[in-house]
Amino acid sequence: MKRIGILTGGGDAPGLNAVIRAVVKTAIYEYDCEVLGIRDGYDGCIEEKGIVPLDIESVRGLLPRGGTILGAANRGNPYARKVIRDGREIMIDVSDEIIKGIKRLDMDALLVLGGDGTLRIAHELYQKGAPVIGVPKTIDNDIGGTEATFGFDTAVSTATEAIDRLHTTAEAHHRVMALELMGRDAGFIALHAGMAGGADVILIPEIPFKLDAVVAKVRQRVERGYLFSIIVISEGAKPQGGAQIFSRGGDAMYVPRLGGIGQVVGEYIENHGFETRVTVLGHLQRGGSPTPFDRWLATRFGAAAVRLAGQGKFNRMVALRAGKIMDIPIEEAALPKRVDVNDDAVVTARGMGVSFGDE
Ligand code: F6P
Numbered sequence: 001m002k003r004i005g006i007l008t009g010g011g012d013a014p015g016l017n018a019v020i021r022a023v024v025k026t027a028i029y030e031y032d033c034e035v036l037g038i039r040d041g042y043d044g045c046i047e048e049k050g051i052v053p054l055d056i057e058s059v060r061g062l063l064p065r066g067g068t069i070l071g072a073a074n075r076g077n078p079y080a081r082k083v084i085r086d087g088r089e090i091m092i093d094v095s096d097e098i099i100k101g102i103k104r105l106d107m108d109a110l111l112v113l114g115g116d117g118t119l120r121i122a123h124e125l126y127q128k129g130a131p132v133i134g135v136p137k138t139i140d141n142d143i144g145g146t147e148a149t150f151g152f153d154t155a156v157s158t159a160t161e162a163i164d165r166l167h168t169t170a171e172a173h174h175r176v177m178a179l180e181l182m183g184r185d186a187g188f189i190a191l192h193a194g195m196a197g198g199a200d201v202i203l204i205p206e207i208p209f210k211l212d213a214v215v216a217k218v219r220q221r222v223e224r225g226y227l228f229s230i231i232v233i234s235e236g237a238k239p240q241g242g243a244q245i246f247s248r249g250g251d252a253m254y255v256p257r258l259g260g261i262g263q264v265v266g267e268y269i270e271n272h273g274f275e276t277r278v279t280v281l282g283h284l285q286r287g288g289s290p291t292p293f294d295r296w297l298a299t300r301f302g303a304a305a306v307r308l309a310g311q312g313k314f315n316r317m318v319a320l321r322a323g324k325i326m327d328i329p330i331e332e333a334a335l336p337k338r339v340d341v342n343d344d345a346v347v348t349a350r351g352m353g354v355s356f357g358d359e
Pocket residue numbers: 011074115138139140182183184235257258286
């Protein structure tokens with residue numbers, strides 16, 4: 001193995017830089033192998049200034065740094081690239097050019113750090129001849145085949161701190177605080193942070209809720225003398241018989257943007273007589289320094305991905321299972337992982353009086 005490439009696709013997640021650092025150090029120290037950083041997702045394979053050589057010096061100080069030094073592009077789908085032709089915006093397929101770019105760069109392996117979309121594209125590029133290896137990344141923790149993705153622990157930690165802060169002001173003002181969290185179609189961030197922060201109601205996409213049941217929980221607490229309530233709402237949660245709420249539609253490049261359910265729930269509670277404030281935590285969950293868990297997971301994933309490259313095991317993805325780093329078919333990333341509503345986490349929450357708004 002003489003040369004490997006690395007790219008970060010999709011939205012960023014805390015820990016991307018820690019993976020890059022681990023990849024560069026392992027490749028150089030264990031394999032004496034050169035590492036090429038590819039800028040802005042797959043685009044860098046065909047852009048003029050898309051490649052940056054990475055040496056030990058270039059990854060110094062990266063472990064605690066959020067974001068990604070390579071840049072991310074969650075519109076970087078080579079099968080649907082937006083270009084202007086004759087003054088008109090059209091979508092073109094540049095996947096063959098990406099393959100040519102990878103060959104021209106003479107890479108023995110291409111390590112792709114991404115979520116389900118980026119990893120699905122990696123699998124498709126493998127079928128066209130690209131020597132890809134996947135590293136699962138997302139704050140949502142919704143990638144199949146792995147028990148954890150790096151970025152999730154940091155997002156949960158940030159969200160829990162937000163709940164702690166809302167708690168004190170909610171209690172002081174006898175108010176309801178509604179907090180909308182990210183997670184797309186998976187409720188892991190809301191469930192984990194909600195439980196860690198002691199929320200009274202947790203609304204997740206996997207358990208459609210009734211607005212009246214949420215109000216009933218708030219009322220019950222007031223009747224028992226608890227004059228404030230904390231409601232945590234996953235951005236993908238939806239009412240029974242209703243639909244998810246989007247702040248913006250999607251197209252061939254962008255997935256539709258979820259957002260707004262927190263406001264709907266908050267207004268409904270307020271209209272039923274309980275003073276309510278709504279907070280949307282948004283991208284604060286994605287920014288900043290990774291937690292020690294995410295730094296460690298990212299480091300193990302990065303080193304394991306280089307070793308897969310050394311063994312020529314392509315079209316595989318590193319994964320965490322029962323505390324061990326394994327490799328699994330990259331296609332498994334496309335199998336969505338969701339909160340198991342019969343799992344002990346949900347059962348424990350219900351047993352402790354937390355409402356999911358469904359009864
Ligand atoms: O997938 C990660 C995520 O942060 C989701 O939780 C959220 O819905 C989405 O990305 C936001 O994406 P963007 O960066 O395009 O706003």
